Amino acid sequence: MLDSLNGMNALITGSALxxxxxxxxxxxxxxxxxxxxxxxxxxxxxxxxxxxxxxxxKTAILKADLINPQSANSLYEQTINIFGEIxxxxxxxxxFPVKLFDSFSYHDLISSINIHSWAPLQLSRRMKKQHKxxxxxxxxxxxxxxxxxxxxxYYLGKQLLRTLTRMLAMELAPNIRVNAIAPGLILPPPGExxxxxxxxxxxxxxxxxxxxxxxxxxxxxxxxxxxxxGQVVFVxxxxxxxxxxxxxxx
Numbered sequence: 001m002l003d004s005l006n007g008m009n010a011l012i013t014g015s016a017l018x019x020x021x022x023x024x025x026x027x028x029x030x031x032x033x034x035x036x037x038x039x040x041x042x043x044x045x046x047x048x049x050x051x052x053x054x055x056x057x058k059t060a061i062l063k064a065d066l067i068n069p070q071s072a073n074s075l076y077e078q079t080i081n082i083f084g085e086i087x088x089x090x091x092x093x094x095x096f097p098v099k100l101f102d103s104f105s106y107h108d109l110i111s112s113i114n115i116h117s118w119a120p121l122q123l124s125r126r127m128k129k130q131h132k133x134x135x136x137x138x139x140x141x142x143x144x145x146x147x148x149x150x151x152x153x154y155y156l157g158k159q160l161l162r163t164l165t166r167m168l169a170m171e172l173a174p175n176i177r178v179n180a181i182a183p184g185l186i187l188p189p190p191g192e193x194x195x196x197x198x199x200x201x202x203x204x205x206x207x208x209x210x211x212x213x214x215x216x217x218x219x220x221x222x223x224x225x226x227x228x229x230g231q232v233v234f235v236x237x238x239x240x241x242x243x244x245x246x247x248x249x250x
Contacts, residue, residue: 001224001227002224002225002226003224005030005032005223005224006030007031007033008033008087009032010035010086010087011035011037011075011076011079011089011123012024012034012035012090012092013066013075013090013119013123014093015034015036015037015038015048015092016042016044016045019139019215020090021048022215022216023215023216023219024036025048026216026219026220027088027219028052028055029055031055031056032057033058033059034052034057034058034059034060035059035083036048036049036060036061036062037075038061038063039093042063045061060083062079066114066115067095068114072118072120072123072126073122073126075123076122076123076127085130085132087135088134089127089134089136090139091120091123091124091138091139092139093115094116094139094154095111095154096151096154099150099153099154100150100152101149108152109153109157112156113156113157116157116158117160117161120136120138120161120164121164124178127172127176128175131175132175133175133176134175135222135223137179137222137223138179139181139182139183140181140182141158141182142183142184143155144182146240146243165232166230177228178229178230179222179228179229179233180232181222181235182234182236182240183210183215183235184209184234184235184236184239184240185200185203185209185210185237185239186214186235197209204236205239208237210235210237214235218233221233
């Protein structure tokens with residue numbers, strides 16, 4: 001078990017909002033230098049960078065559209081130019097469009113694969129070439145162990161990342177540990193309130209919903225636990241145990 005993350009360098013994709021932002025703030029408290037990736041949320045990532053100035057760490061902002069299959073390599077090149085090497089990679093960037101089975105397109109599927117799977121794979125390959133110890137955390141979704149018929153392209157792209165997590169854990173060992181976190185009811189969708197979470201809290205065994213602190217603690221656990229790789233930590237109140245139920249999640 002690592003005692004400290006102080007002085008390490010981390011690249012967080014999709015760091016401007018929601019879970020990515022919470023992870024950035026928590027790692028800053030741990031003394032981790034941060035490369036903040038964003039695509040469209042420029043105002044939010046600049047605001048986050050300003051907030052991080054109160055910590056004794058180095059920060060940089062990097063823009064990349066990870067739907068573009070070439071962008072991940074470019075992003076890593078920029079990372080190397082700024083920090084030299086990274087110790088931590090958090091693959092959090094995501095898109096979550098409503099796409100149904102009968103109507104999702106080839107472009108929808110490829111876009112999802114590029115941002116949810118191809119970009120994490122490319123970044124992980126580049127990290128392997130550093131030939132040093134490191135940690136990768138991929139963000140999945142507890143619904144991958146169930147079925148999400150409202151977001152088919154998202155579901156398929158994340159399923160590939162689920163498989164890649166196990167593959168990368170084997171291919172990158174022993175230097176780099178690769179694990180994943182699968183959140184459940186943590187944040188309401190954009191435009192919804194906490195009532196959304198309260199309404200669905202009955203759909204997991206613990207009959208409750210979580211918060212960003214639960215995700216932050218799971219991230220720190222996986223970063224510091226140096227004898228764990230290839231695992232998925234479910235932060236979902238046990239929802240994944242129930243299989244397919246009609247819980248009204250949209």
